[in-house]
Amino acid sequence: MSLESWIPFAFATMAFACMPGPAILYMSAQTLAHGHRAGLMAALGIHLGCYVHIAGASIGLAALLHHAPALYTAVRTAGALYMLWLGGRMIVLPGARAETETRPRQRKVLHDSIVVEVLNPKTALFFLTFLPQFVDPAAATPDWLQFLLLGVIVNGAFSLGDLASVGIASLAAPLVSTPGSGLWVSRISGCILVGLSLAIMLRIL
Numbered sequence: 180m181s182l183e184s185w186i187p188f189a190f191a192t193m194a195f196a197c198m199p200g201p202a203i204l205y206m207s208a209q210t211l212a213h214g215h216r217a218g219l220m221a222a223l224g225i226h227l228g229c230y231v232h233i234a235g236a237s238i239g240l241a242a243l244l245h246h247a248p249a250l251y252t253a254v255r256t257a258g259a260l261y262m263l264w265l266g267g268r269m270i271v272l273p274g275a276r277a278e279t280e281t282r283p284r285q286r287k288v289l290h291d292s293i294v295v296e297v298l299n300p301k302t303a304l305f306f307l308t309f310l311p312q313f314v315d316p317a318a319a320t321p322d323w324l325q326f327l328l329l330g331v332i333v334n335g336a337f338s339l340g341d342l343a344s345v346g347i348a349s350l351a352a353p354l355v356s357t358p359g360s361g362l363w364v365s366r367i368s369g370c371i372l373v374g375l376s377l378a379i380m381l382r383i384l
Contacts, residue, residue, distance in 0.1 A: 210348035218345035224292020233330030236306040258298030266372030
């Protein structure tokens with residue numbers, strides 16, 4: 180890719196990385212509810228899940244979602260329902276921060292975050308529509324490898340924004356860490372996830 184293409188690619192990637200979205204709200208909710216380590220696990224899970232979409236875009240699976248509306252809707256609905264379940268669990272079964280800042284809790288957050296990201300077809304379509312703008316068919320590097328390399332760069336930039344959101348949420352956490360506040364923080368965080376899932380399902384309908 181030429182310098183003329185790298186410059187707009189870099190600026191566009193930075194702009195998208197700074198945009199607040201469902202992933203940032205999700206990681207902030209996990210951080211406030213379960214602590215900064217859980218927030219970092221959520222960011223890692225989103226990062227790892229994103230590689231599934233990058234690989235899919237590289238081998239053409241993202242195009243399948245683009246041309247199969249029913250499949251796109253099914254995957255998107257599954258992701259929304261999974262997020263609804265996570266949020267509902269945080270509301271009904273809230274846990275104090277001291278009880279949830281454990282390795283099993285962190286592994287669960289990591290697993291949930293990967294699933295949430297993999298079941299987000301909008302990420303796949305983002306890579307499908309964004310990356311081709313900077314892939315050069317005339318280059319010596321194969322198209323699929325260009326997709327892969329550009330996707331890794333974009334994912335890295337997005338992860339920096341995710342880490343920043345976790346850091347900001349961690350700074351805010353002491354403000355809500357008074358005795359007995361753990362239950363309410365968990366419930367509020369759950370409400371955020373439920374709200375996100377309902378917003379997604381309303382757009383589907």
